[in-house]
Amino acid sequence: MKRIFLSLLLILTLFLSACQPETQTEVREITINLTYVPNVQFTPFYVAIEKGFFEAEGLKVNLVYGNEADMVALVGSNHQQFMIASGEQVLLSREQGLPVVAVANWYKDYPVGVAALKESGITEPKDLIGKKIGLPGLYGANYIGMEALAGQTGLKSGDYELVSIGFNQVETLVSKTVDAVVIYLANEPVQLRERGYEINVMAVKDYIHLVGNCLVTNESSMANEPELVRSVVKALIQGIQYTAENPDQGWEISQKYVENLTEETAPIQRKVLDESIKLWQVDRPSEVDQAESWSNMMQVLLDIGLMKNKIDLNKVYSNEFLP
DSSP: OHHHHHHHHHHHHHHHHHHSOOOOOOOEEEEEEEESSOOGGGHHHHHHHHTTHHHHTTEEEEEEEEOHHHHHHHHHTTSSOEEEEEHHHHHHHHHTTOOEEEEEESBSSOOEEEEEEGGGTOOSGGGGTTOEEEESOSSHHHHHHHHHHHHHTTOOGGGSEEEEOOSOHHHHHHTTSSSEEEEETTTHHHHHHHTTOOEEEEEGGGTOOOOOEEEEEEHHHHHHOHHHHHHHHHHHHHHHHHHHHOHHHHHHHHTTTOOOOOTTTHHHHHHHHHHHHTTBOOSOOOHHHHHHHHHHHHHHHHHTTSOOSOOOGGGTBOOTTOO
């Protein structure tokens, strides 16, 4: 009788279990704002989506591209929650009262430098005296990087001429319209060398430590949805690390997202990805180095007049959401 009772109890338990509705993990749909247009330099995001790193955190990610200044206003006002922004943009926005906060470093090094044709004889900053230097305009990372380089090496504004050329650094340099150009280390040098030009590059990171691109959120999200912030940070860092360790797979995945990759441009963009990886923050940043980079960046902005007052750097970035 006891054996029959146990068998009936087991059948009843299985029946009741089968009747219970399946518990489904709720998927949270979020937007991450990226600057410019789809590009191989954004491969960690594409990898994090395709390899399921965001999905494992219960997230479905929509990537939106656009103007950095517009997006930082959206994130600062909590109309959006996440974006990639440069360190200088975070500082400038904080000074203007937007409560944006950098919660993860994407780049460990500032990605800007100055390039010149080897035949010009320009090999170090002092060689820029009396020269024309092309850059997109007197704004953004290119301008700030150039001013930081000059400030660290004793160059004065009257020592050289800055020429606004738009994003035409390669064509302007090879046509010798200017003597040197301000570039992104992972981009224009690759294009120039692929075209057969020998160049010299002066990287800003070799003279001063500044903050590069970061994952940025706002104080409201940090206070009210800390687990969401932590999940986004975790998935992005996994995407960065996986791409750095598996660049071939990263390249293959990026081709699903980046348009207009032709037989001519694809080999160049593959090398752009390799050069980008060298600049990424793959390991947890040093607290001391991070504090120095933010302090240096603020001082550069103060020196060139883009910031008027010092702000509390403890509110500008946070490491509490890092794995």
